[in-house]
Amino acid sequence: MSAETALQTASELLEQWAKEATTPEPFRLDVVIEPDDLLAAVKALRDASWGYLSTITGVDLGVEAGEFELLYHFSNGAALATLRVRTPRDNPSVPSVCGIIPTATLYEREIIEMFGISVEGTPNTDRLFLPDDWPDGVYPLRKDYIYDDPTAQA
Amino acid sequence: MQSQQGNKFTIPIGPQHPALKEPEHFEFNVDGELxxxxxxxxxxxxxxxxKGTENRSFVQSMYLLERVCGICSHVHATAFCLGVERLAEIEAPPRAQAIRVLVAELERIHSHMLWLGVGAHEAGFDTLFMYSWRDRETVLNLLEDITGNRINYSTNVLGGVKCDIDREQAAAIRQGLDFLEERTTHYLDVVTSDMMFLRRTRGVGVMTYDESQRLGAVGPTARASGVARDLRVDAAYAAYDKYPVNLVTETAGDLEARFVVRIKELFESFRVIRAVLDDLPEGDLTTRMPRRVKEGDTISRVEAPRGELFYYIKSNGTDTAERVKVRTPTLPNMASVLTLAVGHQLADMPMILVGIDPCFSCNDRMVSVKGTLDSQCWTWEQLRQYGIEYYR
Known part of the structure; x- marks a missing residue:
């Protein structure tokens, strides 16, 4: 399957949930969807055996924007389909995709501890990367987290 | 990957050196030996x-990202450079792209030979470990000759590369490759015929084609299960369209197949490097790179020795990236191997872990500097001063 036909297939599969679909680069398809539609969209890709989940990227859009964006990157040869989901900063929450893709657990654990986004129904919420004595409620990849250098001279 | 009900014991392995000489912690629930x-x-x-990339310029970030991994440093910088160049709408000159491929393949040789040694060591075959690491010195010396460093070669700059290949270096590389090719032929024979070794690898840790697809395995781990997945072929970047790579796959999906795939990939690397040397385009090494990078985002993927390396780079129009996301190949392979572990003998765990060629530093990305200062945290200025003193 060539990358063009793969993207065409992905576009058709995701059409019903897409609020917006763009092609920012060649061989890329970005589809903005609602968090409630995430599981259905992921399942559609999985049922069609469309590529594999490369990773989940979390992006903090900033305090003013008041939202986080999660990017679910699916790779299929040269073709890349990205599901973009937004969730509000004051109560960030997305459903877990582990029921469909079990190996997503590591990516979801990273999202939980780095951004403080709750992932509903994920099987394991233990720390993955951060130290055991890392304070609760501090999420390093949020834009308003400023690294406090303990050795910095005043 | 969840612990199941009714398990008898939990056996912790690590964090001190669970398989490789790197720290990570595994917990295995066992019922007897299973x-x-x-x-x-x-x-x-x-x-x-x-996080560190959020307050560093693109140029500084490149040097930082190159240090994500001590083994495959070049691919990290390549993925980042290709992505940033795409955002800035420039393209490195053909000679630079060819040298990127050349160094990437030399790096793959050094990485695969390192892994061959580690894999042999875990199987208790230390003779193979020492021979393969001895031979690996050949490629490290070549890399040092070209770039000045055995690892962290720092070949890339944004917009090109900074080291050239002259005729003497090309001759040295060819000579080194001839030696390595002869040795690699021998290793392929050893790992497929040594009965003791085969008892540890044949039929162990089998990942079928379907499982590999479903679990999203990447790189040689996936290719050993017959999954034709290689970004150098699927989405040729840098100069791989000019120097095409032949896909190497095996169908058995066991540890032996993972050994065979990696060793056969070495032959491909030798061939590609020779092709680059035969037909190295003339011209500049760099092109002008603007300081500020246009707003936008890009996904840059390259084939690291361990599989798909994934970079997501978002630029906000300044000289600093808004967000850089790195997903190294060990993470998806780790997830797949932990799922596979269930049902295997505990004694096979080190070999199965090593089979994916895990790179924990890649996964984690952290540094702790020990030195003359009491604290383990250094400021940028202290680090800079230390560097100046060190090289004085």
């Missing part, structure tokens, strides 16, 4: 590099 569940705790070498 593994019934496995979980992992990463982060013992977490360095906050992704």
């Amino acid at each position: 593994v019934t569940g496995a979980s992992v705790r990463l982060g013992y070498v977490h360095r906050g590099i992704e």
Whole structure:
């Protein structure tokens, strides 16, 4: 399957949930969807055996924007389909995709501890990367987290 | 990967050197000798590099990202450079792209030979370990000759590369490759015929084609299960369209197949490097790179020695990236291997872990500097001063 036909297939599969679909680069398809539609969209890709989940990227859009964006990157040869989901900063929450893709657990654990986004129904919420004595409620990849250098001279 | 009900014992492995000489913590639930569940705790070498890129310029970030991994440093810088160049709408000159391929393949040779040694060591075959590491010195010396460093070669700059290949270096590389090719032929024979070794690898840790697809395995781990997945072929970047790579796959999906795939990939690397040397385009090494990079985002993927390396780079129009996300190939392979662990003998766990060629530093990304200062945290200025003193 060539990358063009793969993207065409992905576009058709995701059409019903897409609020917006763009092609920012060649061989890329970005589809903005609602968090409630995430599981259905992921399942559609999985049922069609469309590529594999490369990773989940979390992006903090900033305090003013008041939202986080999660990017679910699916790779299929040269073709890349990205599901973009937004969730509000004051109560960030997305459903877990582990029921469909079990190996997503590591990516979801990273999202939980780095951004403080709750992932509903994920099987394991233990720390993955951060130290055991890392304070609760501090999420390093949020834009308003400023690294406090303990050795910095005043 | 969840622990199952009714398990008898939980056996912790790590964080000190679970298989490789790197820290990571695994917990295996066992019933007798059989593994019934496995979980992992990463982060013992977490360095906050992704956060670190948020207040560094693209140029500084490139040097930081190159240090994500000590083994495959070149592919990290290549992925980042290709992505940033795409955002800035420039393209490195053909000679630079060819040298990127050349160094990437030399790096693959050094990485695969390192892994061959580690894999042999875990199987208790230390003779093979020492021979393969001895031979690996050949490629490290070549890399030092070209770039000045054995690892962390720092070949890339944004917009090109900074080291050239002259005729003497090309001759030295060819000579080194001839030696390595002869040795590699021998290793392929050893790993497929030594009965003791085969008892540890044949039929162990089998991942079928379907499982590999479903679990999203990447790189040689996936290719050993017959999954034709290689970004150098699927989405040729840098100069791989000019120097095409032949896909190497095996169908058995066991540890032996993972050995065979990697060793056969070495022959491909030798061939590609020779092709680059035969037909190295003339011209500049760099092109002008603007300081500020246009707003936008890009996904840059390259084939690291361990599989798909994934970069997501978002630019906000300044000289600093808004967000850099790194997903190294070990992470998806780790997830797949932990799922596979269930049902295997505990004694096979080190070999199965090593089979994916895990790179924990890649996973984690952290640094702790020990030196004359009492504290383990150094300021940028202290680090700079240390560097100046060190090289004085």
